[in-house]
Amino acid sequence: MYKKTAEDMVSFIKNSPTAFHAVDSMKKILNEEGYQELPEGKRWEISLGGKYYVTRNDSSLIALKIGTDLENYSFNIAASHSDSPTFKIKENEELEVRGKYTQLNTEGYGGMLCAPWFDRPLSVAGRAVVKEGDSFVTRLVKVDRDLVMIPNVAIHMNRKINEGFEYNKQVDMLPLFGGGECQKGDFKKLIAEELNVGEDDIYGMDLYLYNRMEPSIWGAKEEFVSCPQLDDLQCAYTSLQGFLKGANEKSINVFACFDNEEVGSGTKQGAGSTFLFDVLHRLNRGLGKDEDAFYCALASSFMLSCDNAHAVHPNHPEKTDTGNCVYMNEGIVVKSHAGQKYTSDAVSVAVFKGICEKAGVPVQFFANRSDMAGGSTLGNIAMAQVSMNSVDIGLPQLSMHSPYETAGIKDSYYMIQATEEFFNSHIEAQENGVLVE
Template structure:
């Protein structure tokens, strides 16, 4: 449940990839890159490369209940949010979809959630509308953020890892995540708003909180709020084997996530004071 590598594994030893059993000589790696890029090895000045599993995703189980693939955390939630954003038709607000990189290594990059990218974009939208700086701050105060990052589903082999009353399960719908230590941006106000939106459409949702003696990681919600402070809630889709090479989620949860996030995008949320919110 704790982010990061298991303590019995050593990154420098146990995760060392094999490239050759002795047939290749020094410089072969750069030559391989050059060959794949269709250039000479001397033309390769620098590179960013990552090991990936190329098995491919699959739906499995006797009733096709499971989906397994790499990087479900957090491409699954990012995909669901994008599909909802594109399907929404809401003239009562300016809807925004933001997809950040580098969350798993801290988000403190120029393209991460801690960067000024979101704020800069919103400032430019505000300016293009002919609005003032004060109008911008008023708009932020009247806005709401939904941060989407997958949640740990209950694993039947390890129920002791989970809080006894705040568990989520595969194919149970979108998950609202809370933490007393404020590692999630959910609070009573934002949770009430989101639950009201889903309940009005009879959409399923679940709640999740870590065991108090097993703190989890943080998500993009609080990090984004450093730059643009507004009401926020952390949600995600339930999954197993988070951060493994081949993660597993429920085959129904992506569709349920799209429906839940579409309901949010379509809602007319009027925030007039710190805790005065009307939904239609």
């Protein structure tokens, strides 16, 4: 069961090289499960027991499963993100080098590890906006072949490379696209051919590099899985599966996957936007409930902020806190931080521990070393728009923000089991605590 779950997860990731593709993959899964799309720009017709989803920018998605007994309802929310660190192709993309090479002009998206991007087959994916009559239509792009590579400088020309090197993204990280026969405009021509449209019909492009290396299940006991974008598509996929499996009639279950977490979430489709509030507020109104009912619902609502965590590194165990450190294949990680970079507190941790106990899923705890700054995630950003109890969780992994990351074979299964139990639960705020039934 562990290996099959991991194989299904990496298959999803392989088909989702960008946030646009990830949302498209989620839409296909939801459509197969009978979910109905609600366009933001149209009036919604909502019914008890309904199953719906909403997208924004084609890169963020919120899915909804509505109970049938909503007298004192609340929202059960699992939130993750669809984007990963990579390189975005600039508008004027081609750079000519001495008439012999053509490079693609890129810029970094998010805080990536640069070194692992070298000397591996890469390609290009994203979206293009195509003019069709008087309309501008979004089309997905995925060049499904080895297309570009970022070549390393030989050690003979950089003798101190192994003593530490600061990569310059405008100099060192540009991918090689073509040789002397490559002509100006060949890149856009290639994209037009992929879309079967004329070059002049393409009016805009959001294109990114993606790693072509195949996923791998490996280790002495096949205990590890490696592939691109585990942060955070592993959490996105597994929490979606838990969402699809779970149900309770007294709550509205919500699966949310936001774009742009890797660059701060401050976009119209990010966790810091009004997207979640807009959807929940419209949903409440569509069910015929008043404003007061909405805020009562939020008071009992609960969010799982799902984003992967740092496992102890075998070569550098000193990088993690001695007691609050985590290992692959040993369960879901609960993340805490005194400065509230993570949303976990005593109440939310207790509720989640109880849910995992019912699901039979192991739990472990992570905190950063007190003398090292850690990363942040989307939970506390989303709370600025829609406040509720929230716990930050994730799955332990190595090589975070590399184009090829590693996780444990068991942990995807654990996350599905835990989120299914979460979505089976009705959570209600009480005067001196929280009811979970």
